[in-house]
Amino acid sequence: MDTFMQAAIEEARQGRDEGGIPIGSVIVHEGRILGRGHNRRVQQGSAILHGEMDAFENAGRQPAAVYREATLYTTLSPCSMCSGAILLYGIRHVIVGENQTFMGEEALLRSRGVRVEVLDDATCIGMMRDFIAAKPELWNEDIGV
Numbered sequence: 001m002d003t004f005m006q007a008a009i010e011e012a013r014q015g016r017d018e019g020g021i022p023i024g025s026v027i028v029h030e031g032r033i034l035g036r037g038h039n040r041r042v043q044q045g046s047a048i049l050h051g052e053m054d055a056f057e058n059a060g061r062q063p064a065a066v067y068r069e070a071t072l073y074t075t076l077s078p079c080s081m082c083s084g085a086i087l088l089y090g091i092r093h094v095i096v097g098e099n100q101t102f103m104g105e106e107a108l109l110r111s112r113g114v115r116v117e118v119l120d121d122a123t124c125i126g127m128m129r130d131f132i133a134a135k136p137e138l139w140n141e142d143i144g145v
Contacts, residue, residue: 004028005097008073009123011038011051018043021142022127023051025074027059027091029066035059041142050142051075052082056089067091075124077104079143087112097124101132102143 004026011024015038023039037054040046049057052074067089075097078086083105086094094109096118106116132139 002073002095004033004071004073005075005095005119005121007033007036008051008075008097009121009127011036011055012075012124012127015039015043015051016127016131021138022131023074023076025051025055025072027055027067027070027072029062029070034062034066034070039142042138048081050079050082052078053085056085064090071095073097075121076128077102077106077118078109079104080108083109086114093117095119097121098128100125101128 007026008024012022015024016022020042021039026036027034035055035058037051037058039051040049040054052072070091071093072086072091073095077096077099086109093115096116098121099106099118109116
């Protein structure tokens, strides 16, 4: 497995182990992780700290050119909010662990020129299926249902 997707999965596991939602993300530029994060809505009482948003926050301020050259890895298909941040910062390549448990805004990203690759990773699928089955009310809150 790609080391960067493995890092995103490690972030997802950390979020799960903290009592949160198991979604992780890393932002990579020139072979190096700029920012890594996991969904911390539960842990921080946050309305917006999805895995991708946490990775952006942890990457800190970066020149626009850095984001345009970066790849974002995420264990789950990005929601509307996270897709908006991807578009805002000009990320051109997104690698998604899985989209079977949740289909985010992949069509929107593609329509705006973002290359989206979906890995259908069994680890990512299993982690989300287990979480959704165990805590459906928390999952529904996270996706605004």
